[in-house]
Amino acid sequence: MSEIRIQNIKFSYTEHAEVLKGLQFILKEQSTAIIGQNGAGKTTFVKLLKGLIRPSSGDIFLNDKNLREYTASELARHIGLVFQNPNDQIFKNNVLDEVMFGPLHIAQDKNEAKRSALDALKMVGLETYAHKNPYDLSLAERKMIAIASILAMDTKVIIFDEPTMGQDYVGKQRIKEIIWSLRRRGKLVICILHDMDFAAEVFERTIVFNEGNILLDGTQQQFLLIKKC
Ligand SMILES: Nc1ncnc2c1ncn2[C@@H]1O[C@H](COP(=O)(O)OP(=O)(O)OP(=O)(O)O)[C@@H](O)[C@H]1O
Numbered sequence: 640m641s642e643i644r645i646q647n648i649k650f651s652y653t654e655h656a657e658v659l660k661g662l663q664f665i666l667k668e669q670s671t672a673i674i675g676q677n678g679a680g681k682t683t684f685v686k687l688l689k690g691l692i693r694p695s696s697g698d699i700f701l702n703d704k705n706l707r708e709y710t711a712s713e714l715a716r717h718i719g720l721v722f723q724n725p726n727d728q729i730f731k732n733n734v735l736d737e738v739m740f741g742p743l744h745i746a747q748d749k750n751e752a753k754r755s756a757l758d759a760l761k762m763v764g765l766e767t768y769a770h771k772n773p774y775d776l777s778l779a780e781r782k783m784i785a786i787a788s789i790l791a792m793d794t795k796v797i798i799f800d801e802p803t804m805g806q807d808y809v810g811k812q813r814i815k816e817i818i819w820s821l822r823r824r825g826k827l828v829i830c831i832l833h834d835m836d837f838a839a840e841v842f843e844r845t846i847v848f849n850e851g852n853i854l855l856d857g858t859q860q861q862f863l864l865i866k867k868c
Pocket residue numbers: 652653658675676677678679680681682683684
């Protein structure tokens with residue numbers, strides 16, 4: 640069971656511009672979409688969750704332990720983040736090596752890591768691409784490889800930053816199935832999205848960010864009602 644408690648989180652990149660202005664909520668084991676206008680602070684927020692940046696003030700607790708007390712490798716076992724741009728994530732020149740890197744990093748042995756990687760590639764529908772160079776693939780396919788790299792680590796918390804961007808109908812259906820399958824396996828799923836229809840259809844909860852604050856936070860039913868109005 641995983642729970643993330645966000646306690647009065649503020650964050651600024653520069654002295655005079657506060658990007659997150661005192662966020663306070665709990666993320667439970669469900670699927671949560673985070674939506675909001677450009678620059679609202681969504682990516683900044685998930686970078687804080689992944690420990691890539693530190694809050695200016697406030698605390699984040701993962702299962703009652705302050706994120707500040709986790710080492711980077713401990714956090715990697717708990718939280719996976721799929722970057723918005725796969726080119727920021729992919730660094731190997733072979734798909735299988737890329738997807739095996741995470742499992743090997745969290746101390747799976749080579750056979751286990753290969754099994755995890757091939758299972759993850761199957762989930763994203765690219766199991767026949769194992770020996771290709773990621774940079775010979777389309778951007779949408781590279782996004783799927785970046786997703787597979789995180790799925791292979793089997794973390795309890797999985798964060799996606801704009802996974803549907805650049806995907807066609809089939810790709811979006813695939814991502815929907817992945818999210819539902821992660822939920823069936825009891826994962827805490829967080830997903831930044833611009834696509835409100837996708838958020839309403841797929842996610843149990845939707846949080847709307849606006850200029851570093853929360854504008855709305857509702858269940859799927861509440862969000863569907865708001866969307867209709
Ligand atoms: N590395 C950085 N240095 C300085 N300012 C930054 C940096 N990264 C983001 N910002 C600024 O912080 C604010 C929030 O950015 P963030 O990327 O978190 O928003 P977002 O809601 O994810 O937007 P988008 O939907 O466009 O991805 C923006 O004003 C952005 O210009």
